[in-house]
Amino acid sequence: MxxxxxxxxxxxxxxxxxxxxxxLEKLERSGEDVAxxxxxxxxxxxxxxxIGKKIKDIFQIETIExxxxxxxxxxxxxxxxxxxxxxxxxxxxxxxxIAINRNAKIYTFNKKxxxxxxxxxxFE
Numbered sequence: 001m002x003x004x005x006x007x008x009x010x011x012x013x014x015x016x017x018x019x020x021x022x023x024l025e026k027l028e029r030s031g032e033d034v035a036x037x038x039x040x041x042x043x044x045x046x047x048x049x050x051i052g053k054k055i056k057d058i059f060q061i062e063t064i065e066x067x068x069x070x071x072x073x074x075x076x077x078x079x080x081x082x083x084x085x086x087x088x089x090x091x092x093x094x095x096x097x098i099a100i101n102r103n104a105k106i107y108t109f110n111k112k113x114x115x116x117x118x119x120x121x122x123f124e
Contacts, residue, residue, distance in 0.1 A: 001032060001033045001034070001035060001102060001103075001104040001105070002027065002030060002032050002033070002034050002035070002104065002105045002106075002107050002123045003035055003036065003037060003040075003064065003095070003098065003099050003102075003104045003105070003106050003107070004027070004034060004035070004036050004040070004061075004107045005040060005095065005106055005107060005108035005109075005110070005113075006040045006043040006044055007108060007109045007110050008020075008023050008107050008108060008109055009036065009040060009044055009058070010044070010047070011023055011109070012024050013044075013055060013057070013058070019109075023107070026107075027107065030123070032105075033062070034061065034062070035061065035062040035063065035064050035104070036058075036061050036062070036063055036064070037063065037064050037065075037066065037094075037095050037098045038063055038064065038065050038066055039066060039091050039094055039095055039098075040095065041058065041063050043091070044058055045058070064098055064102065066094055066097075066098060069101055070094065070097040070098050070101055071094075071097075073097035073100060073101060074090075074093045074094045074096065074097035077093050077096060077097060077117060078090060078093040081093070081116060084116075086116055088113070088116060089113070092113045092114065095114075096114055096117045096119075096120055099120060099121070100117070100119045100120065103121075104121075105121040105122060105123040106120060106121070106122055106123065107122075107123040108122070
């Protein structure tokens with residue numbers, strides 16, 4: 001399974017984006033199941049509501065919920081990162097936990113957001 005991060009989703013939903021077209025083609029060629037997290041859904045909807053744009057296609061993508069097991073792992077990951085002097089956004093830590101707990105890959109254009117988590121598999 002591939003979890004698509006918000007930055008990739010933004011490009012895919014931007015109808016004029018060559019980067020988005022390439023990303024979508026890459027996902028389709030992979031033959032793997034594709035999903036987003038409830039956290040990515042929030043980020044995309046927030047952005048679209050903020051600019052007054054409606055987006056309905058996002059609801060057609062499988063959405064993985066953030067659960068108790070994810071909360072426990074994300075708290076551990078965030079704490080470990082802080083002990084090493086790294087600052088990682090809480091939402092990225094939560095998305096990382098969802099991916100790790102489901103043995104899923106993350107497709108992101110911001111690899112630096114996830115590169116410090118040894119357990120993360122990035123879709124490239």
